[in-house]
Every structure is written in structure tokens, then in C-alpha cells.
Amino acid sequence: MKRPYNFAAGPSTLAIDVLQEIEHELYDYQGTGMSIMEMTHRSKAFMQLCDDTKALFRKLYSIPENYEILFLQGGATMQFSCIPLNLANKKKCDYIITGNFSKKAAQEANKFAEVHIAYDAKENNYSSIPTQDELDLSSDAEYVHICSNNTIYGTQWKSYPNTNSIPLIADMSSDILSRKIDVSKFGLIYAGAQKNLGIAGLTIVIIRKDLLQDTENDVPVLLQYKTYADNDSMYNTPPCFSIYVFFKVLSWIEKQGGLDVIEKRNEEKAKLLYDVLDSSDFYIPHAQKEARSLMNVTFNCPSVELNEKFVEEAKNEGLLNIKGHRAVGGLRASIYNAMEVEGVEKLANFMKNFAERNRK
Amino acid sequence: MKRPYNFAAGPSTLAIDVLQEIEHELYDYQGTGMSIMEMTHRSKAFMQLCDDTKALFRKLYSIPENYEILFLQGGATMQFSCIPLNLANKKKCDYIITGNFSKKAAQEANKFAEVHIAYDAKENNYSSIPTQDELDLSSDAEYVHICSNNTIYGTQWKSYPNTNSIPLIADMSSDILSRKIDVSKFGLIYAGAQKNLGIAGLTIVIIRKDLLQDTENDVPVLLQYKTYADNDSMYNTPPCFSIYVFFKVLSWIEKQGGLDVIEKRNEEKAKLLYDVLDSSDFYIPHAQKEARSLMNVTFNCPSVELNEKFVEEAKNEGLLNIKGHRAVGGLRASIYNAMEVEGVEKLANFMKNFAERNRK
Numbered sequence: 280m281k282r283p284y285n286f287a288a289g290p291s292t293l294a295i296d297v298l299q300e301i302e303h304e305l306y307d308y309q310g311t312g313m314s315i316m317e318m319t320h321r322s323k324a325f326m327q328l329c330d331d332t333k334a335l336f337r338k339l340y341s342i343p344e345n346y347e348i349l350f351l352q353g354g355a356t357m358q359f360s361c362i363p364l365n366l367a368n369k370k371k372c373d374y375i376i377t378g379n380f381s382k383k384a385a386q387e388a389n390k391f392a393e394v395h396i397a398y399d400a401k402e403n404n405y406s407s408i409p410t411q412d413e414l415d416l417s418s419d420a421e422y423v424h425i426c427s428n429n430t431i432y433g434t435q436w437k438s439y440p441n442t443n444s445i446p447l448i449a450d451m452s453s454d455i456l457s458r459k460i461d462v463s464k465f466g467l468i469y470a471g472a473q474k475n476l477g478i479a480g481l482t483i484v485i486i487r488k489d490l491l492q493d494t495e496n497d498v499p500v501l502l503q504y505k506t507y508a509d510n511d512s513m514y515n516t517p518p519c520f521s522i523y524v525f526f527k528v529l530s531w532i533e534k535q536g537g538l539d540v541i542e543k544r545n546e547e548k549a550k551l552l553y554d555v556l557d558s559s560d561f562y563i564p565h566a567q568k569e570a571r572s573l574m575n576v577t578f579n580c581p582s583v584e585l586n587e588k589f590v591e592e593a594k595n596e597g598l599l600n601i602k603g604h605r606a607v608g609g610l611r612a613s614i615y616n617a618m619e620v621e622g623v624e625k626l627a628n629f630m631k632n633f634a635e636r637n638r639k
Numbered sequence: 640m641k642r643p644y645n646f647a648a649g650p651s652t653l654a655i656d657v658l659q660e661i662e663h664e665l666y667d668y669q670g671t672g673m674s675i676m677e678m679t680h681r682s683k684a685f686m687q688l689c690d691d692t693k694a695l696f697r698k699l700y701s702i703p704e705n706y707e708i709l710f711l712q713g714g715a716t717m718q719f720s721c722i723p724l725n726l727a728n729k730k731k732c733d734y735i736i737t738g739n740f741s742k743k744a745a746q747e748a749n750k751f752a753e754v755h756i757a758y759d760a761k762e763n764n765y766s767s768i769p770t771q772d773e774l775d776l777s778s779d780a781e782y783v784h785i786c787s788n789n790t791i792y793g794t795q796w797k798s799y800p801n802t803n804s805i806p807l808i809a810d811m812s813s814d815i816l817s818r819k820i821d822v823s824k825f826g827l828i829y830a831g832a833q834k835n836l837g838i839a840g841l842t843i844v845i846i847r848k849d850l851l852q853d854t855e856n857d858v859p860v861l862l863q864y865k866t867y868a869d870n871d872s873m874y875n876t877p878p879c880f881s882i883y884v885f886f887k888v889l890s891w892i893e894k895q896g897g898l899d900v901i902e903k904r905n906e907e908k909a910k911l912l913y914d915v916l917d918s919s920d921f922y923i924p925h926a927q928k929e930a931r932s933l934m935n936v937t938f939n940c941p942s943v944e945l946n947e948k949f950v951e952e953a954k955n956e957g958l959l960n961i962k963g964h965r966a967v968g969g970l971r972a973s974i975y976n977a978m979e980v981e982g983v984e985k986l987a988n989f990m991k992n993f994a995e996r997n998r999k
Contacts, residue, residue, distance in 0.1 A: 282666070282672060282673075283672040283673065285672075285673050285677055287677075287678075287679040287682075288679065289679065289876065290676065290677060290678060290679055290680060290876065290879055291677060291679070292673070292677050293674065293676060293677050298665060298666060298674055298676075301665065302662065302665050302666075305658060305661065305662050305665075306642070306658060306662075312642060312643040312645075312957075312959075313642075313643065313645050313652070313959075314653065314658055316650065316653060316658075316838045316884070317645055317647075317650060317651060317652050317653050318647070318650060319647040319648065319649065319650055319651070319960060320650060320839070322647075322960075352712035352713045352714075352717075352840065352878070353712045353713060353717075353861050353875075354712075354875045354876050355875070356860065356861055356874070356875040357712075357713075357859070357861050359860070360859035360860065360861065360862075361859075364859070387859070387860055390856060390857050390859075391857065471876060473876055473879075478676045478879065478880050479680070479876045479877065479878055479879045479880065480712065480840040480841075480878035480879070480880065480881055481840075496750060497750050497751065499717070499720035499724070499747070499750075499859070499862065500716065500719070500720065500747055501713050501716055501717050501720065502720075502859065502862075514716070515713075515714045515715070515716040516649065516650065516714050516831060516833055516839045517839065518712070518839055518840035518878065518881075519650055519833075519838065519839045519840070520838055520839065520840065520880060520881070521840060521878075521880070524676070597672075599672075599673075600679060600682075
């Protein structure tokens with residue numbers, strides 16, 4: 280069977296090279312005689328893997344030395360609690376709401392901190408990203424929280440807000456490592472691994488070291504960033520296999536030529552689909568042009584029935600999981616790093632043909 | 640290369656059949672054309688896998704219908720916080736301390752509840768399990784917490800304490816599914832998956848449904864059991880691949896003949912090693928006879944130097960990770976479900992020979 284193209288929003292497609300590496304080492308990780316899945320996290324081989332993973336991530340993403348890289352569990356959702364508990368306990372923090380996950384983050388933070396909503400894009404159904412002028416930022420917030428890419432709505436920050444000296448925190452679950460960024464502009468970056476970094480079960484936190492403070496006593500031990508920083512992310516057993524896959528993904532990015540190549544390829548892939556949308560009077564794009572995501576392309580056919588027909592026919596062509604999120608409906612193609620150009624070309628052609636065939 | 644025997648305490652050896660199944664489906668999970676690692680958790684195939692996993696676990700472990708099975712992340716350590724936050728917020732709870740992890744559980748609970756230590760085996764360096772008479776149980780505790788098997792010290796509860804109608808909670812991370820138990824005697828059972836259930840990154844909770852209460856508002860959303868129970872453990876992306884491996888481990892147990900066969904085999908395996916200890920004047924067992932674990936066999940050679948020599952020579956014979964935990968030193972052989980009888984026989988023979996060769 281020819282491998283289909285999987286446009287799922289996450290967990291999502293892996294580069295075939297990554298699967299091949301996993302297969303190659305499945306019974307014997309680097310001469311140890313055992314699978315990486317069977318290996319104690321206190322072994323030299325596994326601790327070396329963790330060190331190598333952090334070093335390669337730091338190199339590829341240009342993470343400065345004054346930032347710690349932490350490996351956690353619980354997905355981005357667990358960070359919705361960790362961030363206020365560590366950085367704003369009972370104090371003020373600003374949230375910019377551009378979609379479902381930034382809204383959930385703000386709701387959860389509200390349990391532990393005084394949340395100020397600096398912007399909410401709900402009036403245009405989260406089709407936009409605010410300009411600097413639109414933000415109502417507090418002067419005394421502990422941090423400003425954004426979601427850098429909104430998986431569900433298909434919008435993405437192009438340039439990040441200026442928060443003066445207040446730490447900027449970004450949920451980058453759906454666009455981490457998809458383009459070059461200036462990490463030094465952030466206080467903390469976090470991401471679930473299952474979109475651009477590998478498989479579910481691992482959460483990455485990049486935190487500026489001066490923000491690693493002692494928390495209140497009543498913060499659960501595994502929700503304190505210091506627990507991870509003080510123990511090389513091994514206070515207890517980490518999600519070993521997900522870390523291993525993360526390393527394989529990083530190695531694949533390096534082999535592709537690093538983030539320069541990946542970023543350029545992502546721009547090309549997104550352009551293929553947006554060009555179809557822009558040259559069509561059939562499709563209705565969801566995101567406003569200046570807010571368009573390079574990772575998740577969201578659009579509608581002229582009717583719900585045609586949306587369903589699109590999903591079904593695409594599936595028969597080996598173009599899987601084009602259905603939009605239940606919160607917004609319509610169609611969505613997620614084209615993370617691991618999605619091949621050929622898959623996007625095939626989808627773009629299918630979109631043109633489908634519009635042609637179903638035009639009134 | 641012949642596959643070595645891996646006696647690590649966790650993450651630990653997998654049955655070779657489980658690795659073969661993973662390899663077989665690596666590029667194509669049941670005709671979906673993609674790896675299980677790439678599959679969205681909202682897909683029919685993955686949701687079916689979750690349902691099948693719960694059903695098979697319920698069947699093999701005889702889990703009554705009035706218990707929920709939950710899939711979480713963060714290991715047993717995260718449960719050290721969840722349990723008091725869900726079941727004893729600011730109220731009294733009893734902890735029986737028989738080792739490192741029950742001690743850590745009590746220390747963490749102390750942040751959120753009024754912890755009463757009903758017993759502490761520290762005076763004999765955690766070589767014993769208390770009798771019912773030795774327990775100083777409270778009449779008004781919200782629950783009684785034990786650790787059913789102490790990985791580090793090699794002790795295990797043979798019969799569980801009588802707590803009258805107070806819910807008994809057990810950390811079974813290192814002996815879950817190793818023997819038949821009466822689940823109905825427990826309020827809650829929890830376990831990290833990386834010893835007897837598969838690989839790291841997944842935590843199992845079995846909770847009696849009447850204990851699924853609303854928590855205080857200030858409990859992080861992913862630390863509330865109701866979040867998992869109300870959302871089929873999919874409030875956010877679960878640790879998909881670890882759940883998949885858990886299913887493969889359950890299927891392997893079923894193929895072996897279920898828990899009857901597994902329990903008998905575990906007894907035989909442990910007897911092979913304890914017989915060597917009992918017939919030797921060379922080795923010094925750590926655990927008292929009546930408290931001996933069938934999962935982790937702990938012992939010492941007459942000197943630290945001989946312990947080190949043992950580890951090194953065993954390694955050369957393909958018997959890996961026999962070194963004891965840094966908290967207690969000495970030697971430890973972890974012989975979970977997946978460790979083959981042949982591996983234990985080989986270790987028993989090695990132990991006899993080593994003693995013979997190094998006797999004064």
C-alpha cells in the first residue's frame with residue numbers, strides 16, 4: 280500500500296526517515312542489546328540521549344545558554360496550570376486570546392492568579408491576530424501569555440507583541456521548530472511534542488533561568504519548574520520513548536539542513552494551498568490573510584454537504600484527516616514540518632479539481 | 640547478538656512478542672496506512688484501541704464495574720499529589736511507610752492534607768511489612784495509603800491491611816498485574832506503566848466510582864480525577880503510544896493464559912533466587928523472609944567490592960542491571976512479568992557459581 284498523506288492536527292505525521300530509524304534500532308539501541316523502550320532512565324545510554332537531545336535542540340533553535348530546556352508530561356494543558364502557579368501565584372498576568380487553547384489557558388490561570396484579558400478575538404470568530412495597538416497590556420503583569428499558532432482556527436502570530444520588560448510566554452505547541460525565532464524575546468516557551476516534535480507524552484519547556492523561582496509550598500512537586508531544572512528532568516521516570524523520538528525528529532531536521540531549509544519549505548507548502556484559496560471563488564478561507572498560519576490551513580466549501588464530500592473524496596485519494604476541528608467545523612489541512620511537499624501538491628491539485636467539479 | 644536478560648527495576652524488559660508486534664505494525668496500524676504514533680487520538684481506530692485496552696485490563700485483573708479505569712501522565716509521583724487533592728483536601732489521611740516511595744507519597748500529601756503516619760518501617764531499614772497489629776490506623780481518616788511492593792527494598796505486602804470501611808489506596812507501580820488481587824478491597828489503585836504494564840509515560844488509576852467527587856476549585860484541571868472520568872481520559876491528548884504498548888502487554892498476558900499462569904510463573908521465578916539466598920552462607924538477603932517481594936529480589940555480597948565484581952561479571956554473562964538502588968546499595972534483580980524463567984535460571988546459576996568462586 281502506498282503511504283497516505285496524513286493531514287491530522289496532532290498527533291500527526293512523522294517523517295518516514297524517523298520511523299525507519301525507530302525500526303532499525305527497535306531491538307537493540309546502539310549495541311546495548313535492548314530496545315530504548317526497555318532501558319532504565321538512569322542508564323548511561325539514556326542519560327546521554329537526553330543530553331544529546333537538549334544540545335541538538337539548543338543548536339537548531341538557537342536557544343541561548345541562559346535558558347533551561349525541561350522535559351515534562353501532561354501536554355500543553357498541564358502548563359496552563361504550571362505557568363500561573365510558578366510565575367504569578369495570586370498576582371496579575373495578561374492573556375491574549377486568539378483561539379481555543381489560549382482561552383483554556385486563561386480560564387485555568389484564573390484559578391491561581393489575577394487574570395487580565397488583554398485582547399480577545401472572539402468577535403471575528405478567531406480569524407485574526409491583534410496588532411500591537413489593539414492590546415490592552417497591564418503595566419504590572421507578571422507575564423503576558425500568547426498562543427503562537429492557533430491549530431483550530433488556522434491563525435499564527437507573524438511578529439510577536441512587544442511587552443517591554445514583562446516576560447512573554449508562548450504556547451508553541453503547533454509551530455515550534457517550524458521557523459526561526461528569537462528565543463531571547465521570551466520568558467518561557469512550551470509545546471506538546473505531538474505536532475512538530477514527535478509523539479504525544481512529552482512536553483517541552485524552554486525557560487529563562489532567572490524565572491526558575493521557588494514556588495509556594497502548596498504547589499504539587501511535579502508542577503514546579505525547579506523540580507525539573509534541579510534534577511535534569513529526571514526527578515521521576517521521564518517519558519523515555521517520546522524523548523527518543525524527539526531526538527530522531529531533531530536529527531532529521533538537522534539532516535534536512537536545519538531551520539533555514541524547514542522554514543523555507545513550510546512557506547512554500549502553505550503558499551501552494553493559500554494560492555488555491557486566493558484564486559478560487561469556491562472556497563471560503565477562515566483566517567484573515569495577514570493572520571494565516573503556515574501550519575494549519577482552514578477553509579470551507581460553500582456548504583456543509585460539500586465539506587463532507589470533500590473529506591470523503593480526499594480520503595479516497597490518500598489525503599487523510601482534512602476535517603476541521605469540531606469547535607469550528609469546515610476543513611483543515613495541517614502541514615507541519617514532517618508533511619512532504621508532494622503531499623501538499625497533491626492536496627492543492629485535489630482542491631482545484633474538487634472546486635471545478637462542484638461549482639454550481 | 641543474543642538478547643541479554645535485563646533485570647532493571649524500571650523502565651524494564653518487555654516480552655519479545657510485544658516488541659515483535661510493535662515492529663510488525665510500525666508503518667501501518669491495522670490497515671490505516673500510518674503508524675500508531677502518527678494517529679490522532681480522536682480517530683476511530685485509536686478510540687477503539689483505548690476501549691479495547693480498558694476492557695482487556697478489566698477482564699484480566701477482574702476489575703468490577705463500579706470502578707473506573709483512567710489513563711494519566713506524570714508517573715506514580717504525580718499521584719502523590721492527586722490523591723490528597725482529590726480525596727483528602729485539608730482532611731486527615733493515613734500513610735503506612737514501607738519504603739522510599741510511600742515516604743515520598745506521605746511527604747507530598749502533607750502539603751495538602753493532615754497526614755498521620757500509621758506505621759514506618761525505617762527502624763529495620765525497610766526490610767519488613769507490618770502486621771495488622773502494628774498499624775496505628777485513625778478511625779477518621781479519608782483513606783489509608785500503602786505501597787504494595789517496595790521496588791528499592793524488595794518487600795511486598797502478602798495480604799493487605801484491614802481498614803474497615805475506610806478506602807484503601809495502593810501504589811502498585813511495581814507489582815500490578817503480577818498476581819490476582821481482590822480489587823473490591825481497594826478505593827483506588829495506581830501504577831506507572833514502565834514495570835509491569837509496558838513503557839514509561841502512562842499512569843493507570845483504578846478508582847471506585849463513588850470516590851470521583853468534585854474537588855476544590857483550586858485543583859489543577861489535570862490533577863482532578865473527574866476530568867479523566869468525564870472525558871474518557873481524553874480531555875487532552877493522552878500518551879497514545881504508551882497506551883498502545885499497554886494493550887500489547889495485556890494481549891501478551893492473555894496469550895500466556897492470564898493471571899493464573901503469570902502468578903504461578905512469578906512465584907517460580909522468585910523461588911529460584913530465594914532458594915539460592917537461603918541455601919547460601921555467602922549472600923545476605925535484605926528483606927525479611929515473610930516480607931519478600933516476588934518482583935524485586937534484594938541482597939548483598941559480603942563486601943562492597945564483591946557487589947561491584949558481581950555486577951560486572953553478571954554483565955559479561957548477559958545479566959544486566961543487577962545493581963541495587965543508590966538509596967540502599969547492594970544488588971537487586973527485578974523479575975517482573977516479562978522476565979523469562981530462563982533468565983532467572985541463568986542468574987540463579989550465576990549466583991551459585993559466583994558464591995563458590997568468591998567464598999573465603
